[in-house]
Amino acid sequence: xxxxxxxxxxxxxxxxxxxxxxxxxxxxxxxxxxxxxxxxxxxxxxxxxxxxxxxxxxxxxxxxxxxxxxxxxxxxxxxxxxxxxxxxxxxxxxxxxxxxxxxxxxxxxxxxxxxxxxxxxxxxxxxxxxxxxxxxxxxxxxxxxxxxxxxxxxxxxxxxxxxxxxxxxxxxxxxxxxxxxxxxxxxxxxxxxxxxxxxxxxxxxxxxxxxxxxxxxxxxxxxxxxxxxxxxxxxxxxxxxxxxxxxx
Amino acid sequence: xxxxxxxxxxxxxxxxxxxxxxxxxxxxxxxxxxxxxxxxxxxxxxxxxxxxxxxxxxxxxxxxxxxxxxxxxxxxxxxxxxxxxxxxxxxxxxxxxxxxxxxxxxxxxxxxxxxxxxxxxxxxxxxxxxxxxxxxxxxxxxxxxxxxxxxxxxxxxxxxxxxxxxxxxxxxxxxxxxxxxxxxxxxxxxxxxxxxxxxxxxxxxxxxxxxxxxxxxxxxxxxxxxxxxxxxxxxxxxxxxxxxxxxxxxxxxxxxx
Ligand SMILES: Nc1ncnc2c1ncn2[C@@H]1O[C@H](COP(=O)(O)OP(=O)(O)O)[C@@H](O)[C@H]1O
Ligand SMILES: [Mg+2]
Numbered sequence: 001x002x003x004x005x006x007x008x009x010x011x012x013x014x015x016x017x018x019x020x021x022x023x024x025x026x027x028x029x030x031x032x033x034x035x036x037x038x039x040x041x042x043x044x045x046x047x048x049x050x051x052x053x054x055x056x057x058x059x060x061x062x063x064x065x066x067x068x069x070x071x072x073x074x075x076x077x078x079x080x081x082x083x084x085x086x087x088x089x090x091x092x093x094x095x096x097x098x099x100x101x102x103x104x105x106x107x108x109x110x111x112x113x114x115x116x117x118x119x120x121x122x123x124x125x126x127x128x129x130x131x132x133x134x135x136x137x138x139x140x141x142x143x144x145x146x147x148x149x150x151x152x153x154x155x156x157x158x159x160x161x162x163x164x165x166x167x168x169x170x171x172x173x174x175x176x177x178x179x180x181x182x183x184x185x186x187x188x189x190x191x192x193x194x195x196x197x198x199x200x201x202x203x204x205x206x207x208x209x210x211x212x213x214x215x216x217x218x219x220x221x222x223x224x225x226x227x228x229x230x231x232x233x234x235x236x237x238x239x240x241x242x243x244x245x246x247x248x
Numbered sequence: 249x250x251x252x253x254x255x256x257x258x259x260x261x262x263x264x265x266x267x268x269x270x271x272x273x274x275x276x277x278x279x280x281x282x283x284x285x286x287x288x289x290x291x292x293x294x295x296x297x298x299x300x301x302x303x304x305x306x307x308x309x310x311x312x313x314x315x316x317x318x319x320x321x322x323x324x325x326x327x328x329x330x331x332x333x334x335x336x337x338x339x340x341x342x343x344x345x346x347x348x349x350x351x352x353x354x355x356x357x358x359x360x361x362x363x364x365x366x367x368x369x370x371x372x373x374x375x376x377x378x379x380x381x382x383x384x385x386x387x388x389x390x391x392x393x394x395x396x397x398x399x400x401x402x403x404x405x406x407x408x409x410x411x412x413x414x415x416x417x418x419x420x421x422x423x424x425x426x427x428x429x430x431x432x433x434x435x436x437x438x439x440x441x442x443x444x445x446x447x448x449x450x451x452x453x454x455x456x457x458x459x460x461x462x463x464x465x466x467x468x469x470x471x472x473x474x475x476x477x478x479x480x481x482x483x484x485x486x487x488x489x490x491x492x493x494x495x496x497x498x499x500x501x502x503x504x505x
Binding site: 045048050070073074077078080082084085086088089090091101102105106 | 370371374375376378379380381382383384385386
């Protein structure tokens with residue numbers, strides 16, 4: 001279970017998160033949505049201790065993440081596979097080395113098992129036989145797939161996706177959406193995806209949390225959010241920028 | 249009006265914030281010394297990148313600066329009061345004490361400093377550093393330590409290369425510009441040679457190497473704002489490193505000479 005309590009975070013003069021609280025139970029598939037620059041990635045990075053909050057608590061199972069030292073964080077990070085927005089593959093390493101690096105620290109596999117696990121994860125994301133390729137020779141969609149392979153290779157309990165479909169063409173978006181759903185079902189994981197793509201929300205998520213102005217504006221099912229009569233939520237869902245003009 | 253007053257204060261505060269951040273990062277780096285088994289392999293790679301691949305440019309630049317020193321000495325000797333074989337000592341002293349380490353430092357700032365900032369800065373803005381950390385690797389011992397360590401080892405070696413080429417260049421130019429024979433040149437070189445001068449040059453090399461790579465790593469590490477940000481950090485690495493090298497050169501001279 002992930003439990004976030006009263007999270008506050010500001011950068012220099014900018015208040016990004018202003019009191020965020022939610023609980024995510026095991027096996028849920030949650031989309032965190034909101035405008036660009038609202039602090040979705042910042043929130044996601046708090047969950048594995050990449051960013052420290054100004055105040056508040058982040059619990060992953062029975063661990064209070066924001067108080068752990070770098071070494072103590074290792075056990076939390078071994079449970080959480082993070083997929084970064086543009087894949088964040090290490091440029092200087094091949095696909096195989098990228099995944100191998102994750103396994104070398106966060107798993108106890110021997111050399112043979114590592115090789116097996118690498119090809120298994122690559123097969124799962126539809127990237128068979130790409131072990132020797134370098135990241136620079138991959139397209140945006142392929143990088144995301146390898147990024148997903150790197151995250152699932154460590155057999156995490158939680159999969160965190162940062163904008164998994166942003167910037168991809170519609171067909172690729174669909175195939176990544178299917179991939180996320182497939183992994184969610186097969187691997188018995190909790191999936192948390194940060195996105196501003198509604199398609200991903202409606203096709204993949206069972207629960208939606210919307211962040212607006214540093215706070216949670218909506219928390220419910222995708223069906224409920226469609227019916228919400230909150231003007232900010234409606235504006236986001238309908239993509240209509242004129243709804244709020246009177247307020248602004 | 250107020251802005252004019254606030255601006256220098258702002259710069260001042262900004263400078264000390266940056267300095268504090270740098271010191272913090274260096275503290276982290278020295279704390280990561282104990283996980284040497286992790287980065288030793290990377291250090292070897294970096295020694296090739298930083299050291300071996302820079303030998304040609306260091307050879308070329310020091311060769312020419314040695315030659316220029318010789319030609320200038322000849323120009324000043326025209327009065328005829330100083331015997332021409334003194335040129336060997338002038339070239340020797342200048343190269344060992346100042347030119348070889350300084351030229352190596354400045355050339356490496358442009359070559360290695362800029363590269364390191366661009367590499368690490370790109371990793372920062374493409375979230376590769378976050379990814380490393382998410383896999384429980386300490387980015388400081390993974391990225392910074394190997395580079396700084398490699399520089400501390402390779403810079404003195406590069407300075408030795410520069411010493412040889414600089415003196416060789418001086419010798420060559422002396423023979424051609426003022427008809428000083430090789431024997432005479434070497435006689436000049438030997439008469440005033442002090443081993444300490446050569447050692448001092450190497451010590452400077454170590455300091456310059458650590459300064460350049462640590463500043464470059466820090467600048468890369470704190471890069472913000474996409475590809476444009478990487479460009480900005482790279483430029484500021486070169487500017488800051490050049491200033492720091494000149495400053496260090498003076499401070500070390502005060503301490504050691
Ligand atoms: N390390 C940082 N330093 C300063 N500001 C940051 C940092 N990370 C994020 N921000 C700021 O926080 C805000 C939220 O960013 P982010 O979480 O990336 O938004 P998004 O919802 O699009 O993912 C942005 O205005 C961004 O500029
Ligand atoms: Mg984001």
